[in-house]
Amino acid sequence: MTRQSPDPWSRQAVREDLAAALPADFVAFYSTHHRAYLRYAHLQLGSRALAEQAVEDVFVRLAVQWPHVLRRPSVQAYAWTALQDAVTERLRVLARDRALVQTASFAAARDALRSEMETLESGLGLYAAIARLPERHYDAIVLHYVLGYPQREVAEVMGISYPTVRSHLRGARRRLARDLRLAWFTDSEEA
Incomplete structure (x- = not known):
């Protein structure tokens, strides 16, 4: 660990x-x-x-x-x-883009992600794909998966409902799966 x-x-x-x-x-x-x-x-x-x-x-x-x-x-x-x-x-x-991929704290947060996501990052550009997500999907993914906040806390921070967070995460995972050509990155995520 x-x-x-x-x-x-x-x-x-x-x-x-x-x-x-x-x-x-x-x-x-x-x-x-x-x-x-x-x-x-x-x-x-x-x-x-x-x-x-x-x-x-x-x-x-x-x-x-x-x-x-x-x-x-x-x-x-x-x-x-x-x-x-x-x-x-x-x-x-x-005159800069988001620093998601380059940020040092992102590297530390990445260490806590599942090994599948680490493998994807190195081989398929997961973080670059995350950076291309629509704003709400991006925010939900970053807060939940990158920074590690539970979905209910993501809802609180963003000022949206828990079902909306779940919807944003589901939509983001589908788009990432499509962009990265993955079959397994779907709705099976836990709260």
């Missing part, structure tokens, strides 16, 4: 002085989502510093707009879209 390296963002929390000045529900949202947002942004941007800047910008924006954010149909979906916008804007300014 491969040992994973420690998560560099495992202890992120709102500073105590700020937590006292912010609404408790915002602090709870931050505490729940900050780590996942950082890990996702790092995979996309390829830099810890860029990821931290993007995520902090998102949380500052959310904090400033918190009463408005709470009136949205889904706080999670609104915040996830804000994160995606921040990452996309940074990639646009840098």
Whole structure:
């Protein structure tokens, strides 16, 4: 069994002085989502510093707009879209594509994947195929398979329903199977 390296963002929390000045529900949202947002942004941007800047910008924006954010149909979906916008804007300014394949943390996460997926990556370009998926399928695959979040947590982070996550994963697996010409990469995945 491969040992994973420690998560560099495992202890992120709102500073105590700020937590006292912010609404408790915002602090709870931050505490729940900050780590996942950082890990996702790092995979996309390829830099810890860029990821931290993007995520902090998102949380500052959310904090400033918190009463408005709470009136949205889904706080999670609104915040996830804000994160995606921040990452996309940074990639646009840098004139770069997603850094998924090159990101060092992706290599560490890859070590935890099933041996079949590691074999596919080396022989068939699985990660390049993942990078070509439509946005929602891509996000679900990255959060679930690459970063290791359970499907229910993926739903929470993305602000969508659990059945929708399952649908995105199923659609992504089908597309990957088609793109990689695989028969076995289908609906047999577990939650």
